[in-house]
Structures are given as structure tokens and as C-alpha cells.
Amino acid sequence: MDVAEYRSQDTKAWPGKIAVVVVAGKGNSSMREVAAELQKSFTTNAVVFEGDVESQGDLPIVAKKMKLKNKLVRINTSGKNPDLLKKLVERRLVDYVSITISGPLYSGNGDFQKIRESVKYMQSSAVAHEIVLDWNGDESDAVEAASQVTGTFVLYADRGFDELRAVASGLSGPKHVRIRNSGGEQSIS
Secondary structure, three states, X not given: OOEEEEEEEEOOOOOOOOEEEEEEOOOOEOHHHHHHHHHHOOOOOEEXXXXXXXXXXXXXXXXXXXXXXXXXXXXXXXOOOHHHHXXXXXXXXXXXXXXXXXXXXXXXXXXXXXXXXXXXXXXXXXXXXXXXXXXXXXXXXXXXXXXXXXXXXXXXXXXXXXXXXXXXXXXXXXXXXXXXXXXXXXXXX
């Protein structure tokens, strides 16, 4: 697995967990370094994979090694590789999945089809997950994206909590709604 970097003792990547965050991609780090970090830290109970996870064909092997070390595994993904996501879920190698989308799931070809497939798959899965809208558009984009989510929907933007809360209060479809910005996260419903 290509490791661009990693952060140890991270408490923000997975609220309530102390995690090692592995950023997948080209870099100078290795999974051997991550394993050594896990070995010396008795308080770390989770591993979060993010970055270019979609192109990491050996992610199921790496995730299994983490599970064998009794670590919880979280994947932060764009959802562009539904086959890899299905493999991780079906083999019970992942405990939490976060899929970040950039808009409603109705448009275009290519990646939108794959992202839509990943979202639908996770919504039918028993694995804990969230769908995060990286919101840059207008309020109608947030409303339409939320209407396509049945589980947990997170509205993320670099805007104030008051503005995010006002938009989130008008969303329908998701069972749970949270708002998030660079300062933190709040639950709406």
C-alpha cells in the first residue's frame, strides 16, 4: 500500500477513538512504519484510511492485518471504487465508512455512477457509515443530496454553525443529520 503520510494519536479523525490516520498515496512512508507506531502505542484502538484509498488494491490485506491486531478500521472514501468497498464490507474488514460526495447523486456519467453505487450499497449494509456532502453550492444542492440519503448525512462546509444549522433544519430524507466545519461537528437530529 502506498502511504503518503500518517498521523498517530489522532483524536479528531474518529470521534471517541484514538487513531492512527494513514493517508494513502505517493509518499515516503510505509505500512511498516505505521505498524511500528501501533506497536509502541497502547492507547491507539483504531486506524483511519483516507486519501487515495480507491486505488489501493491491497487495502483489504492491510485492513485485515489491522483487524488481526484488534484495531477498528475506518475508511474515508470518495466512493469511486464500489468493488473495493464491497470487498472490504463483505470480508468484515471495516467498522465504519465515510463517503464524501460533492453534490447530489443524480448527474453525469463516470464517477457519479460509481459513487451512487457505493452510496446505495452502504445504505443497504449493516456497517456504520455516513454520507458527507462537501457543500460549496447553494441550499438546493444540500436539500437534493440529503433527500437521496436514508442513514446519516453530514453537511460539511467552511461556514458558521448558525448558517449550517439553518440549512440542515430544512433537510428531509436522512435518519440522522450532522453539521461539520473546520471547528468541529454538531448533531441536528
